[in-house]
């Protein structure tokens with residue numbers, strides 16, 4: 001029988017409160033101090049250790065340092081001090097491990113990938129920003145979804161899309177040339193101008209991904225108030241360590257990721273600006289809603305087109321964009337009943353999440369990759385000259401090179417790969433062990449977070465030699481001579497295994513096309529003496545200052 005607690009019940013409320021508080025205290029003591037520092041089987045691994053006299057360190061561990069330092073650089077310093085296996089304690093006493101060896105990467109990312117899914121907080125952060133599409137699924141569901149999407153990213157389909165790159169790229173060239181001309185006419189006597197390179201690259205890559213992924217003309221290069229470009233601009237303006245920490249904390253609370261996408265919260269988003277720590281979330285909720293609305297519109301248009309084509313003709317009727325291929329394939333599977341076997345017949349809702357994923361995963365990553373390439377070329381003028389000498393004659397002969405011509409320019413490929421190695425647009429990702437097991441001879445308990453140290457592995461001297469942190473594109477021609485280079489696991493920019501980036505070849509070819517044409521048209525140099533790169537610390541690594549650079553048209 002239920003006995004209410006009151007002064008007459010014989011149960012002393014003070015005792016009950018003390019017991020409850022005592023239990024909470026013990027749990028906190030275990031979580032923050034005893035487990036990570038005295039009981040965990042990982043506690044003896046090498047790694048940074050702060051003072052247990054510091055309340056801040058007990059509460060947050062290495063997290064503040066990680067969030068406020070350049071992505072991957074702190075971890076690279078740890079690898080120099082502690083070697084290929086590192087343990088660091090994060091917020092709430094939660095441990096994370098870093099393994100650099102090819103054997104560990106093979107186990108976690110390739111052989112036993114099902115036992116090492118993406119951690120929930122990273123899944124929800126990605127889902128919120130880039131849709132709950134392929135990026136957020138795992139296991140069998142991921143396998144069938146990937147099988148359904150793979151054909152749209154085949155070499156044949158990419159080759160058919162290459163000619164769609166050129167209109168946006170040449171539009172950018174003519175916009176920048178007219179800006180240089182205007183500067184000269186304005187009486188500076190000089191055609192060199194400083195431009196925010198990342199901003200322009202973000203527009204050109206948005207226009208390219210919209211055309212190649214959806215056959216949608218965004219033309220953000222000419223329309224400064226393009227809705228999609230503005231929504232992404234607002235979303236990306238949130239990208240800094242403080243906001244990332246707030247987003248990660250929020251999405252770790254059950255129910256919040258769903259709430260952030262509801263109409264209710266969108267309609268009352270103004271409330272958020274009154275909550276100091278959550279004020280930037282108003283921009284997040286608003287821009288996500290705008291991006292989702294435009295994505296729904298794109299999907300509805302593609303479905304309408306496919307139905308019209310399907311009624312007239314069963315062929316793809318010249319549509320080469322990824323979404324048209326998927327919508328067509330869904331129609332064929334639905335009518336033939338094939339989808340039930342090996343492929344997935346995606347619902348409208350699921351297709352919509354894929355639209356968001358291709359936009360989110362395929363736009364800003366490529367723009368950042370290109371921006372860092374121009375930064376490296378600005379600070380390495382001889383390499384810039386050598387690249388121009390390779391691409392200019394090819395473009396003079398063929399201004400719109402096809403897939404094979406782009407792949408055939410060796411130095412261009414080396415420059416792109418070397419830049420993606422040093423400045424990987426996604427500098428890290430996270431996995432969580434679903435069971436306890438030995439990794440590289442170390443017992444790692446269930447529930448441990450694995451920091452997949454993309455940038456650290458890409459620049460580890462143990463794999464790349466003493467000049468690992470230098471920009472030297474020629475190294476890609478000499479990999480067979482590098483004794484410790486591992487062909488699969490020394491370069492993790494797109495990671496490896498079943499979750500490896502589905503857009504890898506697309507991104508490399510697109511970057512090569514943009515880079516070849518822009519570098520043949522303009523010389524790049526730093527905007528001011530002593531300029532430094534400022535990569536933001538977040539899930540992706542974009543230049544915090546939009547990368548101002550001095551550009552000058554190359555004489556015809």
Ligand code: HEM
Pocket residue numbers: 118134135136146213357358359361362363365366369424425426429430492493494495498499500501502503504506507508
């Ligand atoms: C330079 C550009 C790019 C980089 C550096 C990059 C990097 C990555 C990385 C590191 C992952 C693995 C994330 C994880 O498992 O935690 C990934 C996955 C993914 N990427 Fe990319 N990406 C780029 C461009 C693209 C493009 C152009 C698209 C599509 C249009 C794309 C679509 C995806 C998708 C759908 C996944 C999830 C794959 C799966 O789980 O099966 N990415 N990317």
